Amino acid sequence: MPSRKNTPPLGPIRKFTITEEKATFRSRQGTLDVVFLKDDVVRLRAVKKGQNEPARSFAVIPTGWDKPETRITVRGDSVILATSNLSVRISLKTGRIRILSADRTDLFRNAEIAWSGAGVGLIWKMPKDRHIYGTGERTGPLDKRGTRMAYWNTDRSGYPVEQDPLYQSIPFALCMDGPRAHGFFFDNTFRQDWEFSPLGKTKAKMTADDGALDLYVMASGTPSAVLERWTELTGRMSLPPLWALGYQQCKWSYYPESVVRDIADQFRQRSIPCDVIYLDIDYMDAYKDFTWHPERFPDPPKLVSDLRDQGFRTVVMLDPGVKVEEGYDVYETLKQAGFVVRNADGTPFIGPVWPGDCLFPDFTDAACREWWGKWYKGLLDLGVAGFWNDMNEPAVFDAPGHSLPLDAVFSGDGYPGDHRRFHNIYGMQMVRGTTEGLRALRPDQRHFVLTRAAYAGTQRYAAAWTGDNCSDWPSLRISIPMLLNFGLSGQAFCGPDIGGFAGTATPELFARWLQVGALYPFCRTHYAAAPQSGHPDINAVPTQEPWSYGDEWEEINRASLELRYKLLPYLYTVFEEITRTGMPVMRPLFLQYPDDPKTACIEDEFLIGSDLLCAPILDEGRYSRELYLPKGLWYDYWSGECLEGGRKITASAPIDVLPLFARAGSAIPTQDVVQHTREAVNKPIVWQVWPDSGFKAIGTLYEDDGETLAYTRGDFKRTTLTLSGTKENPETSLQHEGGYTGRPQEIVIAA
The missing domain is CATH 2.60.40.1760 (glycosyl hydrolase (family 31))
Incomplete structure (x- = not known):
């Protein structure tokens, strides 16, 4: 230095x-x-x-x-x-x-x-x-x-x-x-x-x-x-499709097709809300991008269609390494076009990843990004809804630094350079190619792309998760400051693997993690069952679904996800705010209360938007906790008790309770619980109104079709609710903006 x-x-x-x-x-x-x-x-x-x-x-x-x-x-x-x-x-x-x-x-x-x-x-x-x-x-x-x-x-x-x-x-x-x-x-x-x-x-x-x-x-x-x-x-993230705000379930890996169908059936039979099921690398034929394993998944269009009929969207993984295999069309077209990462001597770099020896597309070349984006047509045509770009640091097995050689050569969009210069943007340029390709193929549709590697500005192209964390209490605890700093860095659509990726979560750890995870911007459980489990049958190792721990824990986990779905109108409204202001969904207290010095280093509680404060349990065996409420009045979300802020309080938190508080003077749009986001269409919005000491409150609801870009052409509805008057004679008004019809609305004054 x-x-x-x-x-x-x-x-x-x-x-x-x-x-x-x-x-x-x-x-x-x-x-x-x-x-x-x-x-x-x-x-x-x-x-x-x-x-x-x-x-x-x-x-x-x-x-x-x-x-x-x-x-x-x-x-x-x-x-x-x-x-x-x-x-x-x-x-x-x-x-x-x-x-x-x-x-x-x-x-x-x-x-x-x-x-x-x-x-x-x-x-x-x-x-x-x-x-x-x-x-x-x-x-x-x-x-x-x-x-x-x-x-x-x-x-x-x-x-x-x-x-x-x-x-x-x-x-x-x-x-x-x-x-x-x-x-x-x-x-x-x-x-x-x-x-x-x-x-x-x-x-x-x-x-x-x-x-x-x-x-x-x-x-x-x-x-x-x-x-x-x-x-x-x-740049700011684009407004995601509404379904991407729902709960997402993932495992390395769900296969064969019968296992995927069983997971979907279990969610619906147990009435546990979920919108997305992921297919990790084992859905592919020999881990080759844009392929399906012919025995494990013999009829992908029917599977994806049947899942859609049950209210599930399918997200599949794609890695950057392209298997070296004669006759494999992705490899053949990449080799012929020549936009690959090269060794210092000009020969194509070949390195081992999951498929074995691979070429690595040079995503710093616009022509390569266009080539990559076009390959998504087949997956879109059969109904796949979202795409997960992994291993894009890029990771290379058995290589120094677990990546490409530092002297590997890239085109740099006309400014050639070596891997030292382009390593940190490789993942960003990969998801740029993905997202630009999807936008070209479906120009009026919103797209969901998830990335593991990124550089500043990647929020324009993809959501992000925090990679392969561990199933332990310290990893749960650090998830809060990690996501807060992520949001402050511009990447607001983020989350960790709920329950932890590596290892096995205990029933208590998973329940507490899912309680807070239900309020993460990106809400996905993901865990590893292969091959590090060491078990010959990956479907026999401990599982990490909401029902994996017995009836009592299933009830607790169901309630956590029901809270997320109840709050989806509010969450969606906060996501829309990001696209206009850059303010993250998940906020440290100091961001909303910069004049309060006591908020400067609080890292175990957070705000969702400006109106909800979450103080999760982050330690094993804890059933209460001390927390700080910023200045003003706050309501216990569960009991309705009004509390004075600007001080620390002790909140009771039995195993089935997440300490959650609503800001006095807020009006929070909610809905009745649904099993997936498509079920919410035409069901009423329920305003939860939390008056301040002067019996005033204000809140905003944003609505659109949740799928297309019609909102950019004015087809949205922004509603502002205002409360005044007295408890005995409350007065409410609803002001509307935009051309979208929206859902019917009901008002409940909480106190």
Whole structure:
């Protein structure tokens, strides 16, 4: 890592120029460009002298922002560039940088760019009491002060709770100085390493193994405003199909067809809500993409159609490795087209994954992405609803680093480079090809794609899960800060494998995990029954379905999923909010209450939207817990008891109870329990209204057809409910927007 002692910094500025587009500072070591993109967003890009680094990004998209008015001042040996919300001071004498917000908060103080060989880094000082969040997919605490972290997508099955790095790299941080927020994004796809000193100290640094220092700083004031800018910069998720918000059941693997049918029948016979059943790799013929195993699944169209008739959507897995096999059409067309990852000598790279020796498509080539996307036609035509892109770090068996060689060559969409540059975006570009292909094949349909590997901006193409976690209590506990930081990093449609992937969940662990998992944005149980179970019959090993633990536990698990389906109108409304504001579904308390310092490090409770607070049980044998309610009034969701916030309380939590609270002054749209999302059509919306101390409340409901893009053409309905009056004489009004008919609505005042 660069340090001031052993690496050349940017150093004294020999020349600077100012144009309408940017300010450029040149030293003996390199060049620094400063560009204000908006009054509260600035980009600093430093390139070492002699380095030819293309100024492009896989993460950043056109924003349509108006260029801000910028003031330029030369004061002593410094040049100051400023807008109404942000200023950048460059020392001509030292090349050091200071970035301040409008209220004079030091965002980056005494910052120094330094190079070490091809690597580049930034070292700076920060306030002793700053909190840092986001940083993508991370184990560990919510606040990342006192941590070191790497950005290098890594396949680690059954990972421990201290594992770093993991599958996804999103080098974005949301920083809080008291109630004031700013964010920064180091847009560099090479391996990065970050280090933040603990609270009470001031040192911070981040480095990349190669490439440019490309830093975006957002000084938007509130954390929600920073997230709005961040998701404008890198894009927001599209509104998913409604069924993708339902419960999803997965196993490695459900086969043959009779097992899949039995799982579906069990859900319906036991009246346990579920919308999705997954087929893991064993549905394929010899693990070959876009194939079906002829004995295990002799009639895929009928199976998928029958499942659809029962209210289930089918999601299938596809991996990037394409089996080397003469006569296999996917391999033959890929080999003929030639857009494959290559060795340094130009020959195609061949490496072992599940099918054996494989070619790896070069998804950094637009032609390859188009080729890949077209293969989904057959699966769409037979009714498959969603697609799971796995192993896309990319993972390679028995290889150094469990991935491609670092000198493997990619096309880079016209900017060729090696695996060091493109490793972290391989998964992103794979799901880009998937999603763009699906959109081309079914242009008016919404699509569901799930990925394991990602880079910043992947939310434009896919949902994400946290990979191959473990069936243990520590893994349940870390799922909360992991998902909160994921959402703060832009990837809001996320979740872990409920119950844990590796190992066997106890009845209590699974029940507690499903209780909180029913409120995860992405709600899927997934577990491994092969081949690491070591059992000759994969269908004889312990199972992890909601009914796997006996009648008493089945009743508890059914109730957890019924809560999710009851709250689906509210959840869907919060998902629609993401597409407009970038605010995540699952929110840390500080995001909604930045003025309350007690919320800064709370990582074992969270908000769903702005109106529901969940404080799950995360430890074995616990039947009550202490929790913090933010300022204001809150209602116990189950008893209706009104509680004063701004303090800690102790909540009772017997094994069948999830501590859940509704914010006073909210109106939450719900529905009666259904077994799958298609059953909800034309059934009434039931507003749960929770009045504040002045007997006022307000809430929003969003509705559309849940399937198509008609909502983008105005075919939606947004309803705002307002409560006023008194308990004895309540007055409610419903205001509607949009052209969609919507469902009938009922109002229940909870207190």
